[in-house]
Amino acid sequence: MKNRKRATSTLAVVCALSAPAGLLAATPLDETISVIGDARTGFYTLHRDDRDGSETIKNEWRLRLRAGLQAAISDALTARARFAGRYTTHESSGDPEFDFYQGITPGKDGLKMGQSTLDELWLNYAAGRWSLRAGRMQTKFELTGVAKKSLDRNDSPNTDIAWTDGLYFKYKAGNGWNAHVIAQYNYEEGATQVRREPLDFSDDDSRISYFAALERLDKKATLVQQGIDVTWLPAALPGSGGNPDDYLAFVGRLAAQWPMGAQGMKFLLGGELGFAPSTPANSVLKLSGAGDASGVAAQVAFNFIDIVPRHSVGVVLARADAGWLLSPDFKSNQYLVETRYRWNLARKQRIEVRVRYRTDIEQRIDRPERRQDKDLYARYTVKF
Numbered sequence: 001m002k003n004r005k006r007a008t009s010t011l012a013v014v015c016a017l018s019a020p021a022g023l024l025a026a027t028p029l030d031e032t033i034s035v036i037g038d039a040r041t042g043f044y045t046l047h048r049d050d051r052d053g054s055e056t057i058k059n060e061w062r063l064r065l066r067a068g069l070q071a072a073i074s075d076a077l078t079a080r081a082r083f084a085g086r087y088t089t090h091e092s093s094g095d096p097e098f099d100f101y102q103g104i105t106p107g108k109d110g111l112k113m114g115q116s117t118l119d120e121l122w123l124n125y126a127a128g129r130w131s132l133r134a135g136r137m138q139t140k141f142e143l144t145g146v147a148k149k150s151l152d153r154n155d156s157p158n159t160d161i162a163w164t165d166g167l168y169f170k171y172k173a174g175n176g177w178n179a180h181v182i183a184q185y186n187y188e189e190g191a192t193q194v195r196r197e198p199l200d201f202s203d204d205d206s207r208i209s210y211f212a213a214l215e216r217l218d219k220k221a222t223l224v225q226q227g228i229d230v231t232w233l234p235a236a237l238p239g240s241g242g243n244p245d246d247y248l249a250f251v252g253r254l255a256a257q258w259p260m261g262a263q264g265m266k267f268l269l270g271g272e273l274g275f276a277p278s279t280p281a282n283s284v285l286k287l288s289g290a291g292d293a294s295g296v297a298a299q300v301a302f303n304f305i306d307i308v309p310r311h312s313v314g315v316v317l318a319r320a321d322a323g324w325l326l327s328p329d330f331k332s333n334q335y336l337v338e339t340r341y342r343w344n345l346a347r348k349q350r351i352e353v354r355v356r357y358r359t360d361i362e363q364r365i366d367r368p369e370r371r372q373d374k375d376l377y378a379r380y381t382v383k384f
Contacts, residue, residue, distance in 0.1 A: 036069070036082065037383075040379055045060075046375040065083075065085055066083065068082025080120050101115070109328060110328075138156060139155055144225045154329060157328055164182065164184055167183045177216045186233075191209070194327070201236055232247075249326055253271065260304075268305055277295065297321060299318035300317050313341050316337070334360055341353045348383040349383075357372075359371065359373070360372075
């Protein structure tokens, strides 16, 4: 049975790997419709010293394939539909399946290996400085750099598949600042994005959550990025007496760059800080100490851009306390140290190599050890 399952997963990877070439060679249906998507594949390895004292090593080849169509219905109205699937050669993969999934179980990073869905299905109306998008979409607010990561919103990082169901309003001000407001639908099974435990969406009042941001991006300026976000998840945090509390979180990010030498190299320094005022109790998270868990999270990124043309290196140091429950890139109650190398082969192709170390900040009272993860990947990404 295991061999059959592995063979099925391998076949899915091989078939999916051949798909981008066919799509790239396809002719446009007409001047208003275009093929969009990307493929990402690579080798991944993980060495874990787990909380129960066990040790595991996992080696696999992964593939994420996303392909769809975008149509310009009019000068103001655009539509898109996109398929997304993720696959692995590891024996833990499920049999390939497609479904229009709803929520993601809290604590999970997205769809399981072998699963596929429509991760985009939206209409976008744009008029002058503002636009409104409705449906299933991808949303992200990352700290710029070689290893782009986010404390609060980043659909589908790495080979993950997640999405946002709802409405997205964007306004571009004349001074370079952009305003963003997202009203997102959460299913009873869970949100469509990464939400860490013990966040729960079974209460009817948790169906709609909200996100707002102000951000300014300027690749040519010294201050490359400035931004502030707020996330509000009504009735999503289990409280005492069975009455859920709202989960509120604030994030600020800033990045600046300076030239280094005469060959075009730049040093880019970025930071992101998050704070959640209402957090679960330490006892709920099985941590020692009275009171509530800390809701602070932070990352600092050191980037050396174009050390030689098209070759860059970034280092990320991060900490997410146990009460920070939003990030798809940083797990709660963990430190992270990461080094990433990026080679931009062409405008729509790149190779990346990552080495990462993660460990628990506080040891759980029900486990004899802290978890430690050491992982590495080498991956190739092509967009079309």
